[in-house]
Amino acid sequence: MTRSRARMMVGAAIGAVAVAGLTACNDVNSADSAQLDALTASAFSSAPLAFSEVASSYAGDGLVAFAGERGGRGPGRDGRDGGPGLGFMGGGLGDAFAGGLGGGRGHERGPFRSGIDNGDCTFAGTDVTCAPMDRNGIVVTRVYTFRTEVGVAQARPDSTTDFERSRITTKGTRMSMRRDSIQITVDHTSDRTVTGLDFDALQRTVNGTASGTETTTGVNRDGVRFTSVRETSDQTQGVIIPAKVPDKTYPTAGTVRRTMKVTLTLAGGTPVVTERSEVITYSGGTTAQVTITAKGSSKTCTLPLPRGRLTCPE
Numbered sequence: 001m002t003r004s005r006a007r008m009m010v011g012a013a014i015g016a017v018a019v020a021g022l023t024a025c026n027d028v029n030s031a032d033s034a035q036l037d038a039l040t041a042s043a044f045s046s047a048p049l050a051f052s053e054v055a056s057s058y059a060g061d062g063l064v065a066f067a068g069e070r071g072g073r074g075p076g077r078d079g080r081d082g083g084p085g086l087g088f089m090g091g092g093l094g095d096a097f098a099g100g101l102g103g104g105r106g107h108e109r110g111p112f113r114s115g116i117d118n119g120d121c122t123f124a125g126t127d128v129t130c131a132p133m134d135r136n137g138i139v140v141t142r143v144y145t146f147r148t149e150v151g152v153a154q155a156r157p158d159s160t161t162d163f164e165r166s167r168i169t170t171k172g173t174r175m176s177m178r179r180d181s182i183q184i185t186v187d188h189t190s191d192r193t194v195t196g197l198d199f200d201a202l203q204r205t206v207n208g209t210a211s212g213t214e215t216t217t218g219v220n221r222d223g224v225r226f227t228s229v230r231e232t233s234d235q236t237q238g239v240i241i242p243a244k245v246p247d248k249t250y251p252t253a254g255t256v257r258r259t260m261k262v263t264l265t266l267a268g269g270t271p272v273v274t275e276r277s278e279v280i281t282y283s284g285g286t287t288a289q290v291t292i293t294a295k296g297s298s299k300t301c302t303l304p305l306p307r308g309r310l311t312c313p314e
Helices: 003-018 033-045
Strands: 121-124 127-135 138-148 161-175 183-195 203-219 225-242 253-266 272-282 287-294 297-304
Touching: 033 253, 033 272, 183 225
Parallel strands: none
Antiparallel strands: 121 127, 127 138, 138 161, 161 183, 183 203, 203 225, 225 253, 253 272, 272 287, 287 297
């Protein structure tokens, strides 16, 4: 790769990862393929813009970590920032998936509760539909279904609620306040069900899917237009959390599958595609197995529960 080509590609990568409030090396004159790989990989360290609004296992707050604007939370480094465990993509792993939330019985306490306040929501038939929320150009829509153990639909959750389904979409476009006028368009959706929310339930079971696309366009520091696309998916299958065991606030069964693909393209250039996946398996013990796949190779890591630090082989 020529030095000028490296500068152009790194400039595109810098523009792409800047939308997540990240920093990159300023010395682009000495860029090489290894440095480009590092910059591209840093795009995996944050959640896409507004992905935090949908129901998923990602911990990153991509809604406010936007183009270097103030107020954003950076990429996850450990349990104190962006989710537990060095190495998880998307800003970290959500607290509920690592035992970081206290237990409790009934819908008012414990993990995977909606937190809906019904202030601007309407109950009709079996669904609770909330008014759209505009987050500075990003519109969030929410539809919930609440039922008791015997199947009676409810207008809002309470201590008798046993079943909850949430369907959330996030769509819209944001322009950065920077002089390079980066534009980001997002389209995310999630569908999650939780059972066992009733006061007398012995466990909560979670199943759900989330997916989204974040498309970023702008001009890099070399004056070259670029496009960055991040495609994210999340699947929660049969994740079970005991409801009445004080020392087990973490999942004891189930699987979480997370994938992200980043595509960087310079005007007139060839797209550079990088993919990563994470599979988290809970088997009842005090550790979860995490299989990470990137660049065609996989490694098996361990996550101590509750809220431990991800460790991987060298």
